[in-house]
Amino acid sequence: MKNFISIDDVDDPISMVEKVFEIKRAPLADTTIGRGKVLGLVFFNSSLRTRMSTTRAAYNLGMNVIVLNVSSDSWQLEFEDGAIMDQGAVEHVKEAVPVMTSYCDILGVRSFPGLENRDKDYQEEVLHSFVKNARCPVINLESSTLHPLQSLTDLFTIEERKQSEKPKVVLTWAPHPKSLPQSVANSFAQWMKKTDYDFTIVQPKGLELPEQFTRGAKIECHQEKALAGADFLYVKNWSSYHNYGAREDHPEWTITSEKLALTNSAKVMHCLPVRRNVVIADDVIDGANSIVVEQAENRLYAAQAVLKEILKNQQK
Amino acid sequence: MKNFISIDDVDDPISMVEKVFEIKRAPLADTTIGRGKVLGLVFFNSSLRTRMSTTRAAYNLGMNVIVLNVSSDSWQLEFEDGAIMDQGAVEHVKEAVPVMTSYCDILGVRSFPGLENRDKDYQEEVLHSFVKNARCPVINLESSTLHPLQSLTDLFTIEERKQSEKPKVVLTWAPHPKSLPQSVANSFAQWMKKTDYDFTIVQPKGLELPEQFTRGAKIECHQEKALAGADFLYVKNWSSYHNYGAREDHPEWTITSEKLALTNSAKVMHCLPVRRNVVIADDVIDGANSIVVEQAENRLYAAQAVLKEILKNQQK
Amino acid sequence: MKNFISIDDVDDPISMVEKVFEIKRAPLADTTIGRGKVLGLVFFNSSLRTRMSTTRAAYNLGMNVIVLNVSSDSWQLEFEDGAIMDQGAVEHVKEAVPVMTSYCDILGVRSFPGLENRDKDYQEEVLHSFVKNARCPVINLESSTLHPLQSLTDLFTIEERKQSEKPKVVLTWAPHPKSLPQSVANSFAQWMKKTDYDFTIVQPKGLELPEQFTRGAKIECHQEKALAGADFLYVKNWSSYHNYGAREDHPEWTITSEKLALTNSAKVMHCLPVRRNVVIADDVIDGANSIVVEQAENRLYAAQAVLKEILKNQQK
Numbered sequence: 001m002k003n004f005i006s007i008d009d010v011d012d013p014i015s016m017v018e019k020v021f022e023i024k025r026a027p028l029a030d031t032t033i034g035r036g037k038v039l040g041l042v043f044f045n046s047s048l049r050t051r052m053s054t055t056r057a058a059y060n061l062g063m064n065v066i067v068l069n070v071s072s073d074s075w076q077l078e079f080e081d082g083a084i085m086d087q088g089a090v091e092h093v094k095e096a097v098p099v100m101t102s103y104c105d106i107l108g109v110r111s112f113p114g115l116e117n118r119d120k121d122y123q124e125e126v127l128h129s130f131v132k133n134a135r136c137p138v139i140n141l142e143s144s145t146l147h148p149l150q151s152l153t154d155l156f157t158i159e160e161r162k163q164s165e166k167p168k169v170v171l172t173w174a175p176h177p178k179s180l181p182q183s184v185a186n187s188f189a190q191w192m193k194k195t196d197y198d199f200t201i202v203q204p205k206g207l208e209l210p211e212q213f214t215r216g217a218k219i220e221c222h223q224e225k226a227l228a229g230a231d232f233l234y235v236k237n238w239s240s241y242h243n244y245g246a247r248e249d250h251p252e253w254t255i256t257s258e259k260l261a262l263t264n265s266a267k268v269m270h271c272l273p274v275r276r277n278v279v280i281a282d283d284v285i286d287g288a289n290s291i292v293v294e295q296a297e298n299r300l301y302a303a304q305a306v307l308k309e310i311l312k313n314q315q316k
Numbered sequence: 317m318k319n320f321i322s323i324d325d326v327d328d329p330i331s332m333v334e335k336v337f338e339i340k341r342a343p344l345a346d347t348t349i350g351r352g353k354v355l356g357l358v359f360f361n362s363s364l365r366t367r368m369s370t371t372r373a374a375y376n377l378g379m380n381v382i383v384l385n386v387s388s389d390s391w392q393l394e395f396e397d398g399a400i401m402d403q404g405a406v407e408h409v410k411e412a413v414p415v416m417t418s419y420c421d422i423l424g425v426r427s428f429p430g431l432e433n434r435d436k437d438y439q440e441e442v443l444h445s446f447v448k449n450a451r452c453p454v455i456n457l458e459s460s461t462l463h464p465l466q467s468l469t470d471l472f473t474i475e476e477r478k479q480s481e482k483p484k485v486v487l488t489w490a491p492h493p494k495s496l497p498q499s500v501a502n503s504f505a506q507w508m509k510k511t512d513y514d515f516t517i518v519q520p521k522g523l524e525l526p527e528q529f530t531r532g533a534k535i536e537c538h539q540e541k542a543l544a545g546a547d548f549l550y551v552k553n554w555s556s557y558h559n560y561g562a563r564e565d566h567p568e569w570t571i572t573s574e575k576l577a578l579t580n581s582a583k584v585m586h587c588l589p590v591r592r593n594v595v596i597a598d599d600v601i602d603g604a605n606s607i608v609v610e611q612a613e614n615r616l617y618a619a620q621a622v623l624k625e626i627l628k629n630q631q632k
Numbered sequence: 633m634k635n636f637i638s639i640d641d642v643d644d645p646i647s648m649v650e651k652v653f654e655i656k657r658a659p660l661a662d663t664t665i666g667r668g669k670v671l672g673l674v675f676f677n678s679s680l681r682t683r684m685s686t687t688r689a690a691y692n693l694g695m696n697v698i699v700l701n702v703s704s705d706s707w708q709l710e711f712e713d714g715a716i717m718d719q720g721a722v723e724h725v726k727e728a729v730p731v732m733t734s735y736c737d738i739l740g741v742r743s744f745p746g747l748e749n750r751d752k753d754y755q756e757e758v759l760h761s762f763v764k765n766a767r768c769p770v771i772n773l774e775s776s777t778l779h780p781l782q783s784l785t786d787l788f789t790i791e792e793r794k795q796s797e798k799p800k801v802v803l804t805w806a807p808h809p810k811s812l813p814q815s816v817a818n819s820f821a822q823w824m825k826k827t828d829y830d831f832t833i834v835q836p837k838g839l840e841l842p843e844q845f846t847r848g849a850k851i852e853c854h855q856e857k858a859l860a861g862a863d864f865l866y867v868k869n870w871s872s873y874h875n876y877g878a879r880e881d882h883p884e885w886t887i888t889s890e891k892l893a894l895t896n897s898a899k900v901m902h903c904l905p906v907r908r909n910v911v912i913a914d915d916v917i918d919g920a921n922s923i924v925v926e927q928a929e930n931r932l933y934a935a936q937a938v939l940k941e942i943l944k945n946q947q948k
Binding site for chain 1: 408418
């Protein structure tokens with residue numbers, strides 16, 4: 001594996017999941033592969049799980065870590081080609097990224113979408129500027145449209161917990177007080193489609209995820225119908241793709257114990273952070289079916305597997 | 317030792333001090349006990365000494381460290397049970413803490429009081445939410461009402477520098493331009509009461525520390541009288557407990573060389589940061605009796621002793 | 633080497649450059665010299681290259697690192713002797729620095745000038761307060777008037793890339809939308825004067841750098857004349873020293889390909905971050921003569937050489 005930008009960097013998702021199993025069984029089995037190497041983590045946005053799990057993953061492999069919070073630690077970056085830089089931006093990504101990556105062996109970058117200009121967000125300007133200008137492998141720590149470290153974790157978590165060969169997995173939209181990116185949902189759909197699971201997306205009319213990610217999945221708009229028989233329920237809010245960035249209010253889509261009762265005692269998943277009693281009701285998230293915390297813990301093993309694959313590739 | 321939340325986690329303070337002596341004599345004597353382990357440090361508030369000394373302590377034991385500044389790095393947390401999270405808070409402590417602690421082997425947390433609601437502060441909502449939800453040991457890096465890493469340091473510093481078996485130790489209130497917590501003073505009183513020192517607290521009327529921490533100590537309200545014969549003078553401001561959070565102005569309580577002259581050439585201590593010429597006059601803090609810098613240096617050895625005890629307990 | 637504050641801490645700049653060559657040839661040749669040691673990095677201002685390269689340099693030597701962003705992590709510091717600290721500053725440098733340095737083996741500090749009070753800035757109040765109060769060696773990570781880690785890098789980069797024994801090196805002022813410090817230019821001049829290069833400074837009238845740093849260099853005020861025959865072109869903006877901190881607008885001083893054509897195919901250098909199309913035009917910075925990224929990469933090797941010299945000195 002050279003970079004880890006999206007599922008396209010993974011030859012076989014299920015064999016990648018096998019590597020996550022190996023790491024989880026023995027997280028400290030190989031603490032020398034990263035010795036003398038440094039992981040850089042560049043954050044344009046807040047992060048708890050990604051920041052901590054990826055750092056821990058690097059430590060477990062013997063790597064050191066440098067964290068850069070762009071807005072507070074460093075300089076405002078320019079991304080536009082040909083810009084006359086006499087305004088706020090102090091440094092162009094054309095210098096910043098080769099320089100950062102000359103100090104690191106692997107660089108992770110998180111950059112959320114602006115949710116104002118769909119074309120710009122879906123062109124993944126920031127992420128692609130990093131990949132294009134980097135002198136070392138790049139890991140996507142959640143970009144405008146994708147969150148593959150989360151999706152690998154999600155696939156692993158389902159593989160670990162599934163009780164039938166081809167579980168029914170339902171991705172359901174849920175309410176949220178803010179406009180959120182589509183990235184987690186897009187990315188989850190992309191990974192699910194590589195499996196032979198029975199995969200359904202249920203989303204209110206007007207909140208359809210972009211087809212390039214969902215094509216091939218079953219699409220529903222009636223939440224209760226979609227939940228019937230589900231083995232895994234992946235809950236997530238996203239703002240509108242078609243009326244780009246708009247938030248819609250559908251309070252009746254909150255996941256409650258009544259809705260959970262419609263499923264095949266589904267395991268409840270969410271990428272976190274989750275707004276309790278808005279996205280998911282307390283009794284569901286505190287109940288026996290909720291696996292959101294162990295799902296988050298698995299972020300560590302997924303990140304470690306990705307780092308290890310990249311380090312192995314560097315040894316060649 | 318499982319957690320280090322307060323003195324109640326320490327079987328015998330004096331034997332704990334012995335462990336600090338051992339560390340100070342040879343800080344790098346055991347750099348393998350923490351290998352492969354990670355200390356998480358979660359800050360809701362500013363920190364210089366605690367941040368640096370605890371990090372260094374972890375390094376000295378072979379641990380790695382992840383620092384999380386909650387307000388700038390991560391998400392605003394909700395602490396209330398049953399909250400409908402449609403406002404500012406993005407994540408509930410019920411998810412955040414189990415997740416953080418699944419990436420760490422020990423987690424430290426600093427959270428100052430709001431100084432507005434005494435019941436809330438004295439219930440230690442934040443600290444106890446962490447302990448309750450943690451999947452690894454928790455260290456108190458200063459909570460609403462206590463600062464036990466400071467107090468262990470203080471006891472060690474007195475033991476190291478005392479010239480009589482049972483020194484006279486005086487904790488004196490001093491002026492400050494802001495409303496400060498009672499935590500350092502509460503905690504110091506709690507630890508002093510476990511010794512056989514001659515321990516006196518001198519505080520202006522109206523600024524009495526809460527009795528649950530001071531019961532058993534000699535209480536004075538005349539500063540000069542209290543200072544007579546003191547071997548150690550612990551200087552600290554705090555805001556009112558009874559008129560909760562109120563600041564009072566008693567400029568005549570500043571520690572000056574005239575006051576120091578009333579003591580038995582007392583060693584002058586303060587947890588730092590200290591406002592010069594408000595809390596303590598320049599000539600005292602710059603004078604031969606001031607041990608505030610070595611006291612701060614000792615924070616490293618105290619933190620290292622605590623981490624080591626917890627790591628030893630994990631090995632069992 | 634005890635401290636690394638300015639060129640005065642370096643016995644022989646060229647022999648120091650030799651040590652940078654050694655490091656660059658084998659950055660991981662000695663990963664034990666720093667074992668058990670900690671580098672503290674204290675930032676009063678933003679930093680990308682210095683932060684990342686110095687951290688990586690420490691890791692390469694086996695050191696651990698503690699970063700302190702003063703304004704967000706810690707307390708506002710007081711520098712004035714005798715201050716009555718009843719205002720914003722919470723801690724005096726007389727306590728903060730001995731304490732910080734008691735937790736570290738080497739401490740780096742970055743503090744930019746205010747550009748309002750020339751005497752204050754040129755007295756290097758912050759840097760000198762650190763050196764004076766430190767209990768461990770101090771490294772200048774860019775102070776009010778100097779940036780020696782950059783200058784050592786610059787000298788190394790020229791030595792590595794020069795094609796004649798005594799190249800013509802031209803430091804040229806260039807436009808910028810903000811008032812910038814003189815530190816990089818001052819420091820570069822100071823280091824160049826220790827070589828036998830043909831060294832010229834070209835600066836608009838009114839923007840002369842302070843003579844104490846430039847004395848002995850050729851001084852020009854006609855940019856095009858100065859560029860003739862240059863082997864290295866060091867481009868940098870600075871605000872006025874004489875009308876202290878004032879910004880001047882000379883858009884005709886931007887470095888363009890037309891100007892580059894006047895040189896002896898000069899290598900183009902800049903300390904970064906650079907404002908494209910204001911300081912240097914895109915076609916120059918993207919062209920074959922630009923070595924700004926490799927110059928930045930060399931910051932790592934220069935920092936590592938400095939850290940190693942200090943560590944070697946500590947072993948004595």
